[in-house]
Amino acid sequence: MVSRNRSQVKDHLGSKVLNHPELRNTKATEYMSHEEKYRYNLSRATAMLKLIDEEGMDVNEISKVMSHTVSGFTTPDGNPLAVHQVMFVPTLMNQADDDQVSRWLGDVFNGTIVGTYAQTELSHGTFVRGLRTTATYDPASRTFDLHTPDVSAAKWWPGGLGTTANHAVVMAQLYTDGQPRGIHPFMVAIRDRETHRPLPGITVGEIGPKLGQNTLNNGYLLFDHVKVPRENMLMRNARVNEDGSYTKPSHQKASYGTMVFTRVAIALDTVDALQIAATIAARYSIVRRQGEPRDDGQEPQIIDYQTQQLKVLPHIAACYVLRASTARLWEHHTHVTSEVRGGDTALLPELHATACCLKALVTQDCSEAIEALRLSCGGHGYMTASRLPALYAYATAGATYEGENTVLLLQTARYLVKQAGGSHAPPAAGSAVTYLSRPADDTPFAVGSPAAYVAAVGRVARGRVTEVAAALQADRQTMPEADAWNQSLVQLVAAALAHGRYFVVREFAEVVSQQSSSRAIQQMLQLLFSVYLAHAVSRAEGDFITYGGLTPSDIRLNRRHLLRLLAELRPHMIPLTDAFDLPDRLINSTLGAWDGDVYRRMFEQASHSPLNTDEVPASFHQAMLRSKL
Numbered sequence: 001m002v003s004r005n006r007s008q009v010k011d012h013l014g015s016k017v018l019n020h021p022e023l024r025n026t027k028a029t030e031y032m033s034h035e036e037k038y039r040y041n042l043s044r045a046t047a048m049l050k051l052i053d054e055e056g057m058d059v060n061e062i063s064k065v066m067s068h069t070v071s072g073f074t075t076p077d078g079n080p081l082a083v084h085q086v087m088f089v090p091t092l093m094n095q096a097d098d099d100q101v102s103r104w105l106g107d108v109f110n111g112t113i114v115g116t117y118a119q120t121e122l123s124h125g126t127f128v129r130g131l132r133t134t135a136t137y138d139p140a141s142r143t144f145d146l147h148t149p150d151v152s153a154a155k156w157w158p159g160g161l162g163t164t165a166n167h168a169v170v171m172a173q174l175y176t177d178g179q180p181r182g183i184h185p186f187m188v189a190i191r192d193r194e195t196h197r198p199l200p201g202i203t204v205g206e207i208g209p210k211l212g213q214n215t216l217n218n219g220y221l222l223f224d225h226v227k228v229p230r231e232n233m234l235m236r237n238a239r240v241n242e243d244g245s246y247t248k249p250s251h252q253k254a255s256y257g258t259m260v261f262t263r264v265a266i267a268l269d270t271v272d273a274l275q276i277a278a279t280i281a282a283r284y285s286i287v288r289r290q291g292e293p294r295d296d297g298q299e300p301q302i303i304d305y306q307t308q309q310l311k312v313l314p315h316i317a318a319c320y321v322l323r324a325s326t327a328r329l330w331e332h333h334t335h336v337t338s339e340v341r342g343g344d345t346a347l348l349p350e351l352h353a354t355a356c357c358l359k360a361l362v363t364q365d366c367s368e369a370i371e372a373l374r375l376s377c378g379g380h381g382y383m384t385a386s387r388l389p390a391l392y393a394y395a396t397a398g399a400t401y402e403g404e405n406t407v408l409l410l411q412t413a414r415y416l417v418k419q420a421g422g423s424h425a426p427p428a429a430g431s432a433v434t435y436l437s438r439p440a441d442d443t444p445f446a447v448g449s450p451a452a453y454v455a456a457v458g459r460v461a462r463g464r465v466t467e468v469a470a471a472l473q474a475d476r477q478t479m480p481e482a483d484a485w486n487q488s489l490v491q492l493v494a495a496a497l498a499h500g501r502y503f504v505v506r507e508f509a510e511v512v513s514q515q516s517s518s519r520a521i522q523q524m525l526q527l528l529f530s531v532y533l534a535h536a537v538s539r540a541e542g543d544f545i546t547y548g549g550l551t552p553s554d555i556r557l558n559r560r561h562l563l564r565l566l567a568e569l570r571p572h573m574i575p576l577t578d579a580f581d582l583p584d585r586l587i588n589s590t591l592g593a594w595d596g597d598v599y600r601r602m603f604e605q606a607s608h609s610p611l612n613t614d615e616v617p618a619s620f621h622q623a624m625l626r627s628k629l
């Protein structure tokens, strides 16, 4: 299938998804029961999967239709097939050997096998090495015995596991030849393909309501000595032979590959949620007027308040900067994955470090930004029909799943301090960490020069990393490693975030410099970049004084500069959000429609409340009168 570029994919989506016979008619789900919501979202997720299959979409196209922009329309309460599509299928494709791929993928693509990725347990999510589900190989029967030793080792959280999946890739501790071999993936049938009943030895169900994404269908799963054929361990990396002998993988963390992929996908996708929220807040901030009338007799548009500009506009700039840098990470992931498949794992450590830190930075920034945008819409932003609460619930989930953000930043920090201390293999050409082994960039700071800002962001990253590396090194002389590490945790996290920020701004600087289609576009990208940089400095002034070479006077100048830039950006706010090319039906917000007809839409949505069906609801007689209020 020929790959389409982004806007062609959008046109394609416009016709294929928004007008699809099973998808075009949407229902408000707020008043549905948990079960009704699940059924509604599942049937739409299934239609979507069929469409992907019929169209023969490639991975880039699938990433667009699975993206939050589209899946918020197809499955507004969470896609029960998301983990099937984003984790289960990629795990089979990348971790199953060729025989296994040909054995399973046909049934996966014809919909007979629906899967999930079952790793997290009740008592262990972060510390994967601590998982306690066991897979013990018996050479006599050539089977693995999958077992949950007690309830704390129950799988808990996998998406789609609740009531949707009939298979799971189960991450379990492998024992063979009497030796523990670490965490490995197993393909396990959990429900009968015909009846959908749990198979013998399996206990499975749904975990219950959450902050959002309630039809992701997260589940629990326990094994009571379930026998799984030897051929069901995914064997592209490690192998267990018939006699129980074990062959190691080419990289010790090869079985963590799906997590790296999903972190990259989440980073890319959370920006979609921010784009929707920014569009809603921008449109509402134009429509909403409140305050003392001005000379023209009209109350001011709220966007003309300086404070509102600060609440909204930097996040529009962030949409552009984060979109570009995460798209480049996606491309880089594709490149490294193909190298790894060819047996060269040299680029994997840095990809892991970068994916961890970008997933953390983007989900943290986007969830904070979406909350700020929600607040910028005042009371109406608190209504479900604004869509902003659901967007926040989506973005903040990303801060926890696929590696809790603090923990991921510590993985990046581990890589950075090793690089700074020279104890890691030197970085490859084009690596994002070469700046650590070079003298600091001493470009003088100058308000108005993006290059000077980028250099300062680099000095902050370099300063943070080298300082914490030195502190850690000193503590290691006087205390055990774990204590020394714990002593520096807060600074390590800050160093990883600073590195992430530097990565993001360098990537965007390159995008701006390579952009050649028009001078006007170049200027607009420069303006957006300037806003992003000035805002980044204003959020971390202490760091820029301590490590970035800025003086208190630079900080004051930057504050004024940021506000001037916001005023400059303000007239472009609507074109910049219109450029995200989000049709009203995808935005699905009372506050964020293109025509700005906010108040009519608010009444229209209120009319759906079941409490408004009767003039006097039955509850008045049943609850209030009886209790003689």
Ligand SMILES: CCCCCCCC/C=C\CCCCCCCCCCC/C=C/C(=O)SCCNC(=O)CCNC(=O)[C@H](O)C(C)(C)COP(=O)(O)OP(=O)(O)OC[C@H]1O[C@@H](n2cnc3c(N)ncnc32)[C@H](O)[C@@H]1OP(=O)(O)O
Residues within 6 Å of the ligand: 059, 062, 063, 064, 066, 067, 068, 082, 083, 085, 086, 089, 090, 117, 119, 120, 125, 126, 127, 128, 129, 159, 253, 256, 257, 259, 260, 265, 266, 268, 269, 348, 349, 352, 400, 401, 402, 403, 404, 407, 408, 411, 414, 415, 418
């Ligand atoms: C045709 C089909 C195509 C489909 C395409 C779909 C495309 C869709 C794309 C976009 C659409 C948008 C989708 C949006 C997604 C929305 C829905 C998704 C739903 C999300 C569902 C969530 C799922 C989950 O949460 S699954 C569970 C995830 N769990 C975790 O992440 C646990 C976190 N913990 C860990 O990962 C590990 O415990 C650890 C890394 C923190 C530590 O591991 P450990 O083994 O203890 O290692 P450690 O001792 O710390 O380190 C030793 C060395 O290993 C290095 N290392 C660690 N990990 C890796 C790695 N992954 N790769 C490489 N190297 C690694 C580490 O750096 C150390 O190195 P050193 O040299 O010794 O220092």
Ligand SMILES: Cc1cc2nc3c(=O)[nH]c(=O)nc-3n(C[C@H](O)[C@H](O)[C@H](O)COP(=O)(O)OP(=O)(O)OC[C@H]3O[C@@H](n4cnc5c(N)ncnc54)[C@H](O)[C@@H]3O)c2cc1C
Residues within 6 Å of the ligand: 083, 117, 118, 119, 120, 123, 124, 125, 126, 127, 156, 157, 158, 159, 213, 216, 218, 397, 400, 401, 402, 403, 404, 406, 407, 410, 489
């Ligand atoms: C919506 C949703 C969907 C999910 N889907 C799936 C799925 O499909 N499949 C699946 O297997 N899992 C899934 N998960 C589980 C998810 O991957 C884990 O919840 C996540 O990895 C965090 O692990 P935890 O819950 O153990 O957090 P914990 O590690 O218990 O975190 C609690 C606190 O402890 C801190 N902490 C823990 N360890 C350290 C450390 N070493 N250093 C410093 N601080 C530390 C954390 O920073 C955090 O503040 C999902 C979770 C959610 C919320």
